[in-house]
Amino acid sequence: MECQRCPASARNPATVVSRKEKFCDECFIKFVSTKQRKQMMKDEYFRNLFKVIYPFEKEGSVSKILLPLSLSDSGSLVMLDIVHDLLLEQTKQHNNRTGFTVDVLTVFTEENVSVIKERMESLINEKMSQLNKISNIFNVHFIDVNEFFNNASEVSTFIIDNENFEIFSKSKSVDDSNILTLKEILGKYCLNNSSRSDLISIIKTQLIKHFAYENGYNAIMWGHSMTKLSEVIISLVVKGKGSQIATFLDSESFDTLNNKPCKYKNLYPMKDLLSVEIESFLQIRNLAQFLINVEETNVKPNCLIARKSLPSLGQQKLVKNMTINEITNKYFQDIQNDYSNIISTVLRTADKLTQPKSSMAKPSxxxxxxxxxxxxxxxxxxxxxxxxxxxxxxxxxxxxxxQWQDSKLGQSHTHYVELLNEIKQGASNSLDVEDGDVKLCYGCLILLNTSIKDKNLVWPKVDTMDITANATNKNKELSQILDQFEINSDGEE
Structure with missing residues (x-):
């Protein structure tokens, strides 16, 4: 079996079969890289961000790109590898100059910080230190997921009145004695794995976007594949957040945060690639060693001829124990090798959607x-x-x-009613209640009403947050790794 893209006179053995086409390793790497680079040059705004602009002294000639890197996600790691190769090419062609710099941002938790430290040390040594000897091209930042709560000066308690679904909130100041943590939020308020997964995803996304907003980046490069984007699209529909799809996929408009315009756009360079293609690229380039879930990654479906593997039955969850995200992930993973056209159809259809017309008196x-x-x-x-x-x-x-009143369910309802009355009383005497003020979208309202204990949730007020205040500085060991390999972790340090 020979590669179909090699010259006829010197065909290499095929190692990958994707989209009914046979590739050798070299041709497949070129195929994946070209798909990503094409998206990076999709319009004039992004072309000007990524190409080398002369003269170099011109203001804005070097763009700032934020690349969120998850060491449990193959897509963001493959994206970083291809971006690294592009930057290396630019330094060779333009006398050690590049058109952009890359800030890699990793959000970590206390549970996985030691593993992340070990993997990032290897990644920095192998993929970043070479370029940073030429110029300060890569910067690496770490943010503890708890900074989402630590850096807010105020929090709001939201609660739903189950008689009319009206949302009430009560604000309070935060000090060292009442700082929340992710573990506390997930354990105290969430009733199931789906709600925990949703809140973790929201927190990480908001941390990344706040970091980009506060540091003036030109673009955020997300490592979502075509498969992953289709999963998110279907999940949003199921969760009652279908109106967000057009905004989520929008790469043409500048983002907004807390009704404020941002200076960055969102880009999905991997949106033309299936996740099996990304997993195959990962194996060919031996990048799995940098992930914190190597064993799980090695059994993910791919399109390699010799190393094709599938999860064993022992590793599969029962559907009733899966989150919404896991169910959609399983569906698309199962069909992408034989029915990839379904995945592309979902994404193409979603790309045609526009934002709904608002019936609100004011933007919310x-x-x-x-x-x-x-x-x-x-x-x-x-x-x-x-x-x-x-x-x-x-x-x-x-x-x-x-009997019901004396049961745990009845006692929980009594506690809910007492809390509702307390918040109603507090809100009626504050600025939290405004005529026509809508605090939650439909999806979050349903989440609060069905999957959160006592229908109430304590959440930071976004307009009081300062994510960069403690970024990276909270973990000295991680900073020392960066210093060792001459990668700047933060300008303040």
Whole structure:
């Protein structure tokens, strides 16, 4: 079996079969790299960001790019590898000059900090130190996921009135005695794995976007493959956040944060690549060694001829134990080798969507996920839902009602009612209640109503956050690694 892209006179043995075409290692690497670079040059804005502009002294001739790197995600690592090769080419062709610099941002938790430290040390040594000897091209930043809570001066407690779905909130100042942590939020408020997964995803995305906003980057490069984007699209629909799809995929407009315009655009350079192609590239370039979940990565589906592998039955979860994200992931992973056209159809259809017309009197953003709100979800749910209970009348009904009140569920409801009345009373005397003020999108309202304990959640106020205040500085060991390999971790250090 020979590669179909090699010259006819010197065909190499095929090692990869993708999209019904056979590739050798070299041709497949070129195929994947070309797909990514094509997206990086998709319009004039991004072309000007990534190409080398003369004269070098011209203001803005070197762009600042933020690359969120997850060491449990193959897509962002492959994207970094291809960007590294592009920068290396530019230094050779333009006398050690590049058109852009890359800031790599890794969000970590206390549980995986030691593994991340070890993997990043290897990655910096192999992929970044060579270029940084020429010029300060790569910068590396680490942010503890708890900085999402630590750097907010105020938090709001949101609660839903289950009689009319109205949302009330109460704000309070944060000091050293009442700082929240991710572990506390997930353990105290979340009732299932789906809600935990959703909140973690929201927190990480907001940390990255705040970091980009506060440091004046020109673009954020997300490592989402075509498969991953399709998973997110279907998940958003299932979670009641379908109105966010157009904004999520938008690479033409500048982003907004807390109703403020940002100076960066979002880019998905891997959107023309299937995840099996990314996994194959990862194996060919021996990049799996840098991931913190090497064993899991090695059994992911790929399109390699000799090393094709599938998860064993022992590693598969029951569907009832899966989160929404895991269910959509499993579906697309199962079909992408034989029915990749389904994945591309989902993405092409989503790309054609536009933002819904707003019926709001004033622009609003969800105070949890920061998505735009186009209609009042509380009013709509109140119109279509019957929430008034049937009155207790007979002796038997009174007995059963008393049993329910004494149960854990009844006690939880009593606590919810007390908390609701307390927040209502506090909100009525504050600026938290405004005429026509909508605090949550439909998806987050449903999340709060069905998957959060006592229908209430404590969340940082976005407009009081300063993510860069403690970025990287919280972990001295990580900073020492960066210094050792001459990579700047932060300008303040």
């Amino acid at each position: 953003q969800c105070q949890i996920c920061q998505s735009k709100i186009y209609t009042n979800p509380s009013n709509w749910l109140n119109r279509i839902t019957v929430t008034s209970p049937y009155p207790v009348e007979t002796t038997e009904e009174k007995y059963l009602f008393k």
